[in-house]
Amino acid sequence: AKREGRNNFQFYEISPEQAQQHDVLLKTRLRHAEGNGELRVFYQPQVDAASEDIVGMEALVRWEHPELGPISPGVFIPLAEETGLIVSLGAWVLRTACRQAREWEDKYGLGLRLGVNLSAVQLMEPDLLDTVSAALAESGLDPRLLELEVTESISIKAVPNLVENLHGLHRLGCRIAIDDFGTGAASLDYLRKLPADRIKIDQSFVRNIGIDPDDEAIVRATIDMAHRLKRGVVAEGVEIEQHLKFLRANHCDELQGYLFCRPLPHPSFDRLLAERQRL
Numbered sequence: 304a305k306r307e308g309r310n311n312f313q314f315y316e317i318s319p320e321q322a323q324q325h326d327v328l329l330k331t332r333l334r335h336a337e338g339n340g341e342l343r344v345f346y347q348p349q350v351d352a353a354s355e356d357i358v359g360m361e362a363l364v365r366w367e368h369p370e371l372g373p374i375s376p377g378v379f380i381p382l383a384e385e386t387g388l389i390v391s392l393g394a395w396v397l398r399t400a401c402r403q404a405r406e407w408e409d410k411y412g413l414g415l416r417l418g419v420n421l422s423a424v425q426l427m428e429p430d431l432l433d434t435v436s437a438a439l440a441e442s443g444l445d446p447r448l449l450e451l452e453v454t455e456s457i458s459i460k461a462v463p464n465l466v467e468n469l470h471g472l473h474r475l476g477c478r479i480a481i482d483d484f485g486t487g488a489a490s491l492d493y494l495r496k497l498p499a500d501r502i503k504i505d506q507s508f509v510r511n512i513g514i515d516p517d518d519e520a521i522v523r524a525t526i527d528m529a530h531r532l533k534r535g536v537v538a539e540g541v542e543i544e545q546h547l548k549f550l551r552a553n554h555c556d557e558l559q560g561y562l563f564c565r566p567l568p569h570p571s572f573d574r575l576l577a578e579r580q581r582l
């Protein structure tokens with residue numbers, strides 16, 4: 304199943320041996336990606352569902368290798384996790400995105416929230432809290448503007464200090480969002496045990512709005528449940544007007560998706576903020 308999302312392979316037949324060799328090659332190259340300046344952070348806006356104002360952004364890492372071309376995070380993040388490289392890569396994303404968010408805060412003062420993804424491997428690290436506080440101190444970003452996204456595919460049991468680390472992040476003043484909500488094996492357990500401020504409805508549900516009444520019911524129930532638990536709710540993968548209408552009618556707080564904007568490199572995101580400001 305892991306092979307599925309690997310765009311490099313889907314158009315021609317390759318053997319498992321070749322695929323494995325390719326992974327080994329990528330892992331070797333990935334080791335030098337940060338030092339060689341091959342990594343970038345893109346930003347995708349999150350908008351208020353009612354007003355469509357930009358209220359935040361998610362930082363999404365990009366890797367462009369000079370010979371291999373752009374490699375999707377769906378491919379290299381799992382490799383970075385297997386090799387442990389995710390720890391330094393994740394810290395780099397955090398520092399870069401916090402610095403950028405602080406710059407935008409100084410320039411536009413919009414109080415935009417910055418979402419940064421944390422992998423299970425990072426959440427197991429004993430010095431996670433030091434890494435996050437260093438990124439905040441270095442950038443001068445208000446901790447209340449930083450939201451760490453924790454994917455629901457992480458098993459609470461497999462990451463012993465997960466709950467503790469999340470409480471630690473709260474003490475720093477940061478917020479926590481549960482990413483990919485509804486796709487894990489224990490969504491409700493997650494809600495009950497983790498100190499989360501918001502949940503992000505996975506795009507696999509949003510995609511089926513207007514198609515599958517069961518998924519529509521799940522989306523409605525998730526929004527309702529989030530609100531009853533005094534949590535905010537964001538829908539991801541909002542691609543068409545019909546998604547927007549449904550989510551708005553059902554009081555989803557915030558939306559993220561191609562309907563509004565694709566992830567953008569920082570100069571383009573900066574232009575977007577400048578234009579919005581002039582309106």
Ligand code: C2E
Pocket residue numbers: 347362363364375376377380393396420421422482483506539540541542559560561562566
């Ligand atoms: P994610 O955290 O669930 O991020 C959302 C993904 O959905 C992003 O893919 C984004 O580009 C894509 N997306 C946004 N709007 C739409 C839409 O309307 N339709 C569709 N079909 N897709 C949309 P991306 O950037 O390729 O990232 C894939 C995954 O890689 C992320 O999923 C996240 O799990 C991981 N990832 C990306 N950056 C980082 C990072 O800095 N650290 C860690 N640990 N993981 C990251």
Ligand code: CA
Pocket residue numbers: 361420452482
């Ligand atoms: Ca995310």
Ligand code: CA
Pocket residue numbers: 482483503505506539
């Ligand atoms: Ca997600």
Ligand code: CA
Pocket residue numbers: 483
């Ligand atoms: Ca996802």
